[in-house]
Amino acid sequence: MSDLETLESEISAAIAGAESEAALEEVRVAALGKKGSISEKMKTLGKMSPEERQEMGPKLNGLKTRIGDALAERKEVLKEAALEARLKSETIDVTQPLRPAAIESGRIHPVSQVTDELIAIFADMGFSVAEGPDVETDELNFTALNFPEGHPAREMHDTFFFNEKEDGERKLLRTHTSPVQIRTMRSQQPPLRIIIPGRTYRCDSDQTHTPMFHQLEGLVIDKTSHIGHLKGTLEEFLKAFFEVDNVELRFRPSFFPFTEPSMEVDVKCDRSGNEVKIGTGNDWMEILGCGMVHPNVLRNCGLDPDEYQGFAWGMGIDRLAMLKYGMPDLRAFFDADVRWLKHYGFRPLDMPSLLAGLSK
Amino acid sequence: MKFTLSWLKDHLETDASLDEILDKLNMIGLEVEEVVNPAEKLGAFKIAKVLDAQPHPNADRLRVLKVDTGEGEPMQVVCGAPNARTGLVGVLAKPGDYVPGLDVTLSVGKIRDVESYGMMASERELELSDEHDGIIDLPEDAPVGMPYVEYAGLNDPVIEIGLTPNRPDCAGVYGIARDLAAAGLGKLKAHKKPEFVTSGACPVNLTLELGDNPEHCPAFGLRLVKGVKNGPSPKWLQKRLTDVGLRPINTLVDITNYFTMGHGRPLHVFDADKVAGDLVVTHYDGDGEEYKGLDDKTYMLESGMVVISDDNGVESLGGILGGEASGCTDETVNVLIESALWDPLMIARTGRKLGVNSDARYRFERGVDPAYMAPGLDAATQMVIDLCGGEATDAVIAGEVPQVETIIDFPYSEVKRLSGLEVSHAEIKGILTLLGFHVSGMGDVVKVSPPSWRPDVFGKADLVEEVVRIVGLDKVPTDTLPRTSPVSQKVLTESQIRRSNARRTLAARGMDEAVTWSFISKAQAELFGGGAPELALANPISSDMSDMRPSLLPGLLLAAQRNADRGYPDVALFEVGQVFADDSEKGQKMVIAGVRRGSATMGGAGRHWSGNSASVNVFDAKADAEAALSAIGAPTDKLMVFTDAPDYYHPGRSGALKLGPKNTLALFGEIHPRALEKLDIDGPLVAFEVYIDAAPEAKKKATRSKGALQIADLMPVSRDFAFLVDASVPVEKMLKAAKGADKALITDVNLFDIYEGVGVPEGQRSLAIDVTLQPTKKTLTDEEIEAVSAKIVAAVSKATGGVLRG
Numbered sequence A: 001m002s003d004l005e006t007l008e009s010e011i012s013a014a015i016a017g018a019e020s021e022a023a024l025e026e027v028r029v030a031a032l033g034k035k036g037s038i039s040e041k042m043k044t045l046g047k048m049s050p051e052e053r054q055e056m057g058p059k060l061n062g063l064k065t066r067i068g069d070a071l072a073e074r075k076e077v078l079k080e081a082a083l084e085a086r087l088k089s090e091t092i093d094v095t096q097p098l099r100p101a102a103i104e105s106g107r108i109h110p111v112s113q114v115t116d117e118l119i120a121i122f123a124d125m126g127f128s129v130a131e132g133p134d135v136e137t138d139e140l141n142f143t144a145l146n147f148p149e150g151h152p153a154r155e156m157h158d159t160f161f162f163n164e165k166e167d168g169e170r171k172l173l174r175t176h177t178s179p180v181q182i183r184t185m186r187s188q189q190p191p192l193r194i195i196i197p198g199r200t201y202r203c204d205s206d207q208t209h210t211p212m213f214h215q216l217e218g219l220v221i222d223k224t225s226h227i228g229h230l231k232g233t234l235e236e237f238l239k240a241f242f243e244v245d246n247v248e249l250r251f252r253p254s255f256f257p258f259t260e261p262s263m264e265v266d267v268k269c270d271r272s273g274n275e276v277k278i279g280t281g282n283d284w285m286e287i288l289g290c291g292m293v294h295p296n297v298l299r300n301c302g303l304d305p306d307e308y309q310g311f312a313w314g315m316g317i318d319r320l321a322m323l324k325y326g327m328p329d330l331r332a333f334f335d336a337d338v339r340w341l342k343h344y345g346f347r348p349l350d351m352p353s354l355l356a357g358l359s360k
Numbered sequence B: 001m002k003f004t005l006s007w008l009k010d011h012l013e014t015d016a017s018l019d020e021i022l023d024k025l026n027m028i029g030l031e032v033e034e035v036v037n038p039a040e041k042l043g044a045f046k047i048a049k050v051l052d053a054q055p056h057p058n059a060d061r062l063r064v065l066k067v068d069t070g071e072g073e074p075m076q077v078v079c080g081a082p083n084a085r086t087g088l089v090g091v092l093a094k095p096g097d098y099v100p101g102l103d104v105t106l107s108v109g110k111i112r113d114v115e116s117y118g119m120m121a122s123e124r125e126l127e128l129s130d131e132h133d134g135i136i137d138l139p140e141d142a143p144v145g146m147p148y149v150e151y152a153g154l155n156d157p158v159i160e161i162g163l164t165p166n167r168p169d170c171a172g173v174y175g176i177a178r179d180l181a182a183a184g185l186g187k188l189k190a191h192k193k194p195e196f197v198t199s200g201a202c203p204v205n206l207t208l209e210l211g212d213n214p215e216h217c218p219a220f221g222l223r224l225v226k227g228v229k230n231g232p233s234p235k236w237l238q239k240r241l242t243d244v245g246l247r248p249i250n251t252l253v254d255i256t257n258y259f260t261m262g263h264g265r266p267l268h269v270f271d272a273d274k275v276a277g278d279l280v281v282t283h284y285d286g287d288g289e290e291y292k293g294l295d296d297k298t299y300m301l302e303s304g305m306v307v308i309s310d311d312n313g314v315e316s317l318g319g320i321l322g323g324e325a326s327g328c329t330d331e332t333v334n335v336l337i338e339s340a341l342w343d344p345l346m347i348a349r350t351g352r353k354l355g356v357n358s359d360a361r362y363r364f365e366r367g368v369d370p371a372y373m374a375p376g377l378d379a380a381t382q383m384v385i386d387l388c389g390g391e392a393t394d395a396v397i398a399g400e401v402p403q404v405e406t407i408i409d410f411p412y413s414e415v416k417r418l419s420g421l422e423v424s425h426a427e428i429k430g431i432l433t434l435l436g437f438h439v440s441g442m443g444d445v446v447k448v449s450p451p452s453w454r455p456d457v458f459g460k461a462d463l464v465e466e467v468v469r470i471v472g473l474d475k476v477p478t479d480t481l482p483r484t485s486p487v488s489q490k491v492l493t494e495s496q497i498r499r500s501n502a503r504r505t506l507a508a509r510g511m512d513e514a515v516t517w518s519f520i521s522k523a524q525a526e527l528f529g530g531g532a533p534e535l536a537l538a539n540p541i542s543s544d545m546s547d548m549r550p551s552l553l554p555g556l557l558l559a560a561q562r563n564a565d566r567g568y569p570d571v572a573l574f575e576v577g578q579v580f581a582d583d584s585e586k587g588q589k590m591v592i593a594g595v596r597r598g599s600a601t602m603g604g605a606g607r608h609w610s611g612n613s614a615s616v617n618v619f620d621a622k623a624d625a626e627a628a629l630s631a632i633g634a635p636t637d638k639l640m641v642f643t644d645a646p647d648y649y650h651p652g653r654s655g656a657l658k659l660g661p662k663n664t665l666a667l668f669g670e671i672h673p674r675a676l677e678k679l680d681i682d683g684p685l686v687a688f689e690v691y692i693d694a695a696p697e698a699k700k701k702a703t704r705s706k707g708a709l710q711i712a713d714l715m716p717v718s719r720d721f722a723f724l725v726d727a728s729v730p731v732e733k734m735l736k737a738a739k740g741a742d743k744a745l746i747t748d749v750n751l752f753d754i755y756e757g758v759g760v761p762e763g764q765r766s767l768a769i770d771v772t773l774q775p776t777k778k779t780l781t782d783e784e785i786e787a788v789s790a791k792i793v794a795a796v797s798k799a800t801g802g803v804l805r806g
Helices: A003-017 A021-032 A037-047 A050-090 A110-124 A179-187 A227-242 A295-300 A317-325 A330-334 A338-344 B005-011 B018-027 B038-042 B148-152 B173-182 B235-243 B251-263 B344-354 B359-364 B370-388 B413-419 B425-434 B460-471 B494-508 B522-527 B553-565 B618-631 B673-679 B731-740 B782-800
Strands: A192-201 A212-222 A249-256 A259-270 A283-293 A309-316 B002-004 B031-036 B046-056 B059-068 B075-079 B089-093 B109-111 B114-116 B158-162 B206-209 B219-226 B268-271 B279-283 B290-292 B298-300 B306-310 B313-317 B335-341 B396-399 B408-411 B438-440 B445-449 B572-580 B588-597 B640-642 B649-659 B663-671 B685-691 B717-726 B746-755 B764-773
Touching: A003 A021, A003 A037, A003 A050, A021 A037, A021 A050, A037 A050, A110 A192, A110 A212, A110 A227, A110 A317, A179 A192, A179 A212, A179 A295, A212 A227, A212 A317, A227 A249, A227 A259, A227 A283, A227 A309, A227 A317, A227 B413, A249 A283, A249 B018, A249 B460, A259 A309, A259 B460, A283 A295, A309 A317, A317 A330, B002 B005, B002 B235, B005 B018, B005 B173, B018 B031, B018 B158, B018 B173, B038 B148, B046 B148, B075 B114, B173 B251, B173 B425, B206 B219, B206 B396, B219 B370, B235 B251, B251 B268, B251 B359, B251 B370, B268 B313, B335 B370, B344 B359, B408 B413, B408 B460, B413 B460, B425 B438, B425 B460, B494 B572, B494 B588, B494 B618, B522 B553, B522 B673, B553 B572, B553 B588, B553 B673, B553 B685, B588 B618, B618 B649, B618 B663, B618 B685, B663 B673, B717 B731, B717 B782, B731 B746, B731 B764, B731 B782, B764 B782
Parallel strands: B206 B279
Antiparallel strands: A192 A212, A212 A309, A249 A259, A259 A283, A283 A309, B002 B158, B031 B158, B046 B059, B046 B089, B059 B075, B109 B114, B219 B335, B219 B396, B268 B335, B279 B306, B290 B298, B306 B313, B408 B445, B438 B445, B572 B588, B588 B685, B640 B649, B649 B663, B663 B685, B717 B764, B746 B764
């Protein structure tokens, strides 16, 4: 074996034996550094005769190239191994659970969500949203709505009264959202299309009645709207709200002092299970009251009943929520039990819209 | 209003089935609430005859019966009834039959070693009455094997309708029949004409002395029937009354109830021998005395109530409740029958005051047919004579029966205008006429006057309702409301948009939306600055719900505690709702408020491997308040923090966010320990309140363009400073001073450290900030940076007295 062959095999063995990039660097310096074994051999080329150089030159250069390649190859292997080792050392247990994100845990109350659903539907039908105060006058809650003084219809309302004041005025908590009809008709010119969501109060308490509840009232005033339009409006609304293809409604004559004719509306449903299913079945369930605005109410708002006409309806927001989402007990709506809120509540970004469907 | 099918058929000739009748009642506005057919639960029981009754071998009081059921072999039944005897015809319950009065389903049993294949039933066992002294004992000719309900006429459904207050005409079975007949369900049978003859004038006179209020009793009819024989009324009459929930008393009283329920005509009967002198209808003017009613209860009379008096004093509360003193008993032989008219408002007032809910009050306060006052008296007289015998006198009629004066000019076109329903003139006229309305005139507009029994009809719309309900609302074609604009418009007000945005923002911050009562207890209201007398309910449902809330916090704080008591101590709740400063419209304000309890911070509650959550603190509340303010579009960059929050907040750990000293937009902080104690709750609890409508509305911009984006190409420079500042100086003051030192260059000032302790003099804090400088034209030189730094130090020093920390 020539000297060069011996040198090459020694260096090759050193390269293969280098276990780290630093050890490999030492091998490189020892071979190819300024004073490295191959570099030293290269320096001897200058002193050689042309014949010798002719022979040794290619041999040495070949050796240098082969060692250089072997170093580079080994370096790549060592770098890969080092990365492997690092990655291994960095491994963590990604099954560790996160804290629940705030946006995942907060919930919107069903009353708000359902109100937003109702607004989305009626906004599309051209209704805007009107509101009024909870503390009302007797005039707006009753008299202007054609409840005569002392009439038994007033007693049906189980009104919460405030104490009579020195001037004889006795305010009350509105028993329905209808006073806002009067407020709107007295302050705006027809044509009118409004819905009125809000809190209402009656002194009554059992599983299906709470002293405070939420109502949504609707009002249309123009020169042409009649019972046919009322039927169409409510039918379209109920289909959209319950997200069913068809609803079957039954309109029954009834009595409210502020409408004439007055009607109650039953919806066909299936009550056989624990929950009521709308749009199927063979049972009837009363769902809302409505009618043509009473001529006296129009007159009380300065409108001529021979010129203007329209309809109004009222329904319980809480009750609609119960029917759609299956809450069994109205009282739980106002108890703020987080277990109930988490179960029946809605995610903050699930804003009801007609574009994506009212509910998920 | 309850009635039975057979009672209805006394007045209505019809072939319609029960279901058809119920449907029609619903369709014409007489809402069916319940239908109960007693026959359904008694259908299995059949008439059976005891062929033989022998003593029980092992029991003295029992008997062993052989019973003929009408089919097959006689059955053996063990019976303990004292009247069980050979030959008795009774009612048998067999094994498998459900006995409602015992709430058991029978099976073959062994009684004292003798097998029993059934039970002879008592009336109580069939829930027919309270009778349980013996088993049912029928006449001998009762057909054995026939279902008992058929024999006894029990197959008679009881129908209850929810009568709306505008329809007093249907507060009697006859009126319901009249409505059904008009709706095409049969023919109304005519009233039977009275045939009795009278003998002489009524010896008891009656006068109306009502001073300025003659309308309280416009008319009064009275008649004496002499020589009657009172006692239990006939079975058929008793059944009529018990079917609709009334208790039979005696024939005379039962007749009055029969007219109340059957004809909507309340009557009263006096025992004439207990009436002293003449009767007078007058206003009671004593100063309170006890009055014993026929219902066996005692009432305290008040001055001004309308009463019927004689020489003995008050005998009756006219139109509401007869008096016990002159009431009819089994011994009555001379009876005075009263048929009168009373003012609905007066009746409602008195009835409400005394708390009497009588069938008479129910009808009079809704309106009784005035025209039937005298005919009703005559018909009742006839019934008294028919059932009790006797001799009638002439009637005394005081006052005058008011005539219906309403005449409505009715264009037929109103039906179409208001309902959308096409009905021919002839059909409209026909319906109104069948309902008893008088229609006169030809052409497109006619004159219509309502019948005396329809006090609810005043105008055109009422007539449209009559036509539409009889034709059927289901016949009205459904129509679509035309769109008002091709694309839906904005429909929410600024306040509504703000509430919606805030609600969803807070929920996204991990809070749950609650809805709590608008009323709270007086003590809670006072604790939160409320409790004004004008906001206290006169008739609260309970003392916990007596006063309108001045703040949302009491409701939310108590809700948080309820959750903690149920084992959920870390809750974050908010509410968007109204609070009340006074009883005016402006006194009601919309507020967003929230509470966080325990460790319910936005980052999460409780313990976690990544680090346990700290207790909530004032900054959690401040962050919620600022998030809500930002969501409602309040100018958050212009807000000033004040430390004068109301006294239910911790005085040292609370603040108010304001635009100027007077315009408070939000409050936040820990709840005052004393407030917690008074509410009987515990923390840690922090809270905030945001006054939604206090924030000014953003100015309307002419364009929606956001303008061009200006970005500097040069790198920003950051420099750190630490100042020693007196601990009483709010950091906000220092930050403002630093930021204002060079408005062109300084784009951000960030407080990154607050330190008190070793190395910092007592009473001072070290506040460390980094300041970002953003050059716009050229890179800053060291000299320029030095110059800005000097300005910052000077500005902070001037504003706070702080010095740069060495």
